[in-house]
Amino acid sequence: MGILESITTPRDLRGLSDDELGALASEIRDFLVQTCSRTGGHLGPNLGVVELTLAIHRTFDSPRDRVVFDTGHQAYVHKLVTGRMAGFAKLRQEGGASGYPSQAESEHDIVENSHASTALSYADGLAKAYAIRGEDRHVVAVIGDGALTGGMAWEALNNIAIAQSSRLVIVVNDNGRSYTPTIGGLANALTTLRTNPRYEQILDLVKKRLNAVPGVGPAAYDALHAVKKGLKDAIAPQGLFEDLGLKYVGPVDGHDRGAMEQALAQAKRFGGPVIVHAITRKGFGYDHAEAHEADQFHGPGPFDIESGEEVPKGRIWTDVFADEIVHIGQRRSDVVGVTAAMMHPVGLHHFQARFPERTFDVGIAEQHATTSAAGLALGGLHPVVALYATFLNRAFDQVLMDVALHRCGVTFVLDRSGVTGDDGASHNGMWDMSILQVVPGLRLAAPRDGARLRELLNEAVEVDDAPTVLRFPKGPPPEDLPAVGRAGGTDVLVRSGTKDVLVVGVGSMAAVAVGVAERLVAQGIGVTVVDPRWVLPVDPALVDLAREHRLVVSIEDNGRVGGVGSMLLQTLNDAGVETPFRLHGIPQEFLAHAKRAVILERIGLTPQAIALGIVEDMTALAEGAALIDADRPV
Numbered sequence: 001m002g003i004l005e006s007i008t009t010p011r012d013l014r015g016l017s018d019d020e021l022g023a024l025a026s027e028i029r030d031f032l033v034q035t036c037s038r039t040g041g042h043l044g045p046n047l048g049v050v051e052l053t054l055a056i057h058r059t060f061d062s063p064r065d066r067v068v069f070d071t072g073h074q075a076y077v078h079k080l081v082t083g084r085m086a087g088f089a090k091l092r093q094e095g096g097a098s099g100y101p102s103q104a105e106s107e108h109d110i111v112e113n114s115h116a117s118t119a120l121s122y123a124d125g126l127a128k129a130y131a132i133r134g135e136d137r138h139v140v141a142v143i144g145d146g147a148l149t150g151g152m153a154w155e156a157l158n159n160i161a162i163a164q165s166s167r168l169v170i171v172v173n174d175n176g177r178s179y180t181p182t183i184g185g186l187a188n189a190l191t192t193l194r195t196n197p198r199y200e201q202i203l204d205l206v207k208k209r210l211n212a213v214p215g216v217g218p219a220a221y222d223a224l225h226a227v228k229k230g231l232k233d234a235i236a237p238q239g240l241f242e243d244l245g246l247k248y249v250g251p252v253d254g255h256d257r258g259a260m261e262q263a264l265a266q267a268k269r270f271g272g273p274v275i276v277h278a279i280t281r282k283g284f285g286y287d288h289a290e291a292h293e294a295d296q297f298h299g300p301g302p303f304d305i306e307s308g309e310e311v312p313k314g315r316i317w318t319d320v321f322a323d324e325i326v327h328i329g330q331r332r333s334d335v336v337g338v339t340a341a342m343m344h345p346v347g348l349h350h351f352q353a354r355f356p357e358r359t360f361d362v363g364i365a366e367q368h369a370t371t372s373a374a375g376l377a378l379g380g381l382h383p384v385v386a387l388y389a390t391f392l393n394r395a396f397d398q399v400l401m402d403v404a405l406h407r408c409g410v411t412f413v414l415d416r417s418g419v420t421g422d423d424g425a426s427h428n429g430m431w432d433m434s435i436l437q438v439v440p441g442l443r444l445a446a447p448r449d450g451a452r453l454r455e456l457l458n459e460a461v462e463v464d465d466a467p468t469v470l471r472f473p474k475g476p477p478p479e480d481l482p483a484v485g486r487a488g489g490t491d492v493l494v495r496s497g498t499k500d501v502l503v504v505g506v507g508s509m510a511a512v513a514v515g516v517a518e519r520l521v522a523q524g525i526g527v528t529v530v531d532p533r534w535v536l537p538v539d540p541a542l543v544d545l546a547r548e549h550r551l552v553v554s555i556e557d558n559g560r561v562g563g564v565g566s567m568l569l570q571t572l573n574d575a576g577v578e579t580p581f582r583l584h585g586i587p588q589e590f591l592a593h594a595k596r597a598v599i600l601e602r603i604g605l606t607p608q609a610i611a612l613g614i615v616e617d618m619t620a621l622a623e624g625a626a627l628i629d630a631d632r633p634v
């Protein structure tokens, strides 16, 4: 049995010798590489925080002291030393460990929101609460240099600086990267701290010595970049944090556990808020991760350990967008791209390569991205802001007031909309179509396939006096689903038999709607399947179609409340259309992590489940009975 298996609580770390702790760190790295090669996961960030996490757990007493990980994708090591090794066999899968901290999993986890830049605010509140309640507990917040680019982190620092009785230690895990290198004034300032003269001298020394050793090249130097110990003798405010009046320890080599422990102990003794600046390397200890240019294995899918090659994902929705936006950029010199620290994941990297001067990575700053886009539009350009759907939640007020009120032509492209699954509750993009319904003038499109994505994106960038939104899910798009007809702006996908059931399939649910139709046709039920393409504003053609049918069924990959079905129902009601209506969407609950397909099955967003309900409804209608069923989701 290795050392790792013997660790069930952080207290077990206390009795280990330096050598044992070194061996444990290696075991953890091996375990993480093995696990993530099978399941995928946030390998790079976690390889970078092994020593840092061990040091935190040896210096503080979790769960009495609270450890809050910003974003939470780098909490695997924390999970391993808090007795959750077994859950890694099914990491991010149903029944296995969540990819983020999870209250349900452990008393050592208190915050589980995976949206970045919140940890300092949680920690500020926790520390104040413990001070007011007279509890002698410390709070440790671990935040990356990437997450530090988010506005909330700075709002928190501004307050933490004056909360002198907060027993709060902020560990800045500075690896110089978000997915790609963190950019911006803040990143530059951190670099200045990192490269203070004393620190550089040590590095120079190491470099010279290493380069003098035959056979030891730059890679080894990089790996040993670590020998740097810039630990200051006293806690002193430094550069970037000085103006806020925050105490600072560092920079500390985050891969030197001993130095980290020393710094943390110093910060702990201080008794007020302190920043500990740890320098780490993303992917540390696994060559393929360290050398991975795009994101140092920030979040790979399954991969081959020897070659570092990821199992090919095939062509996904993002790729379709990535190609089409380049075509648009070639045609339209006023189109600019904006991303919030996710250039590759949202597919703006080709656009960036082609039009670097027209591409802006603003850091993890969705609010700024949105209002800055409003400025770009007011200045005569057409911005395309590409985000994951869940992160648009951050920027709701900016979409409403800064873009829509000002009638700015800004196109939002929301990737990973609907159920995303593996990353748990906070990563599902199930709110966008509800919150956006209330924005006056906003036009919202949900492409059903790659062809529609291209078509609708081109239509969207033509709108120069209102926000437009395109949303599409995770994974590969289905085969293109050609229309058999058009009604207004709505595509008719199936027209079969008499006008019994009108199925409105929104975006990726159009394919599900076609599957429903196949089953209904087999039962002799007449069916029309439509894809509205633009779901907001509601196409008047849908009102006429609904009036002509005996039952209307809407299917969307969005929360049931306030989404497309809800808006359509309201529109039909306003128009006096009394056709019975069944609304299918995601139940309004925080969905535990599991594969997208598993969740869709569980919540009934499958052709089988929906068709079954329709057959029951049609039978009831034929019998003149009401369509009420207590078992149906509400």
Ligand SMILES: Cc1ncc(C[n+]2csc(CCOP(=O)(O)OP(=O)(O)O)c2C)c(N)n1
Pocket: 045, 048, 071, 073, 074, 114, 115, 116, 117, 143, 144, 145, 146, 147, 148, 173, 175, 177, 178, 179, 282, 298, 340, 341, 342, 364, 366, 391, 394
């Ligand atoms: C509000 C928000 N936007 C975007 C993301 C996606 N995201 C997850 S981790 C990450 C980079 C984080 O960088 P950093 O904080 O430096 O941590 P590291 O992975 O480098 O350890 C991003 C952009 C997010 N989680 N939350």
